[in-house]
Amino acid sequence: MITKNDVVNMARHIVRKDKGKTDRSLMHPQREWNISILIGGIMLIIGITYSSSSFLHYRSILNDESVAEIKTANYREQLVDQVISYYGAKKDSYDHLFNSVVSKSTPVENTESGTATSTATSTIDVGIEILEEEEVATEEETIPDLITG
Amino acid sequence: MNPTTKKVFIFSLVYFSVSLVVLGLIVFEVKRQGNNMVSDISLINQNVAFDQAQVSLQKLLNETKEDRAVINDMFLDNKRQINFLSDLENTADQFNLENKIISLDLSDKTDNPYQDLSINMEVIGEYSQVKKYIELIELIPLHSKVVKLVISNEEGSVWKAVITFTVTTLSV
Structure with a gap:
């Protein structure tokens, strides 16, 4: 009579034998297919990551409008204005003093009056020459004063 | 396989x-x-x-063209140096002062285009005229500086001033 233990032993024997079976087939289409899909997926993910990071990197460069700064001449307008007004005042004082002295000075001989006139003109030239067209008017206004003075 | x-x-x-x-x-x-x-x-x-x-x-x-022209005119250029010296003498004549330019000295050239023209001149005449002439030198509308000034009484009301001043020249 077959007992319960005999059945269990038979089952164990069969199971053990099954475990010992070696798989002689080298290719497993299902397995290889899965591995291929896995590798392809990994490569796809790497590719997507790389291309998107490259895209974002180069897009940020294209959008970066910060232009390299080149040092340009610093024009100190305020200082220039100060200097111009300082020299303008200096010139006015010069003209004033010059005219006052020349007008007070004793009339010179005719031969010297030519010198006086040319002096006035050239003295003004030193200071003016600046205002281009306006200077002509200034000279014309100043010279008769000097001559009559 | x-x-x-x-x-x-x-x-x-x-x-x-x-x-x-x-x-x-x-x-x-x-x-x-x-x-x-x-x-x-x-x-x-x-x-x-x-x-x-x-x-x-x-x-x-x-x-800034106009401003720069004004500033350039604050310096003597090569073309105006002789005229400037003549003007100094003529102005002194107009002030009834005897005058003599004793020495002229142009500083050495450097990398920048500016040089100092040092002028040493003496003027002789009435004190008030000498004083006004010195004031005029100080007020020359150029980049200039009076470096040294010696005033002495020559005789009676005749005074002598020896002025040393520099004017900056610009050679472009």
């Missing part, structure tokens, strides 16, 4: 290797082109900045 299986296996390996190499080449090319683009963009940006700087400088030059 079954020959067909072997063939498929080798083909798969070759296909995989070729795909990997092509992918690597694509990545390398993307990287190279990207670097080229970065350097090109940097160059373009530099050129743009340079152009902008040039345009702004040109604009500044145009805007």
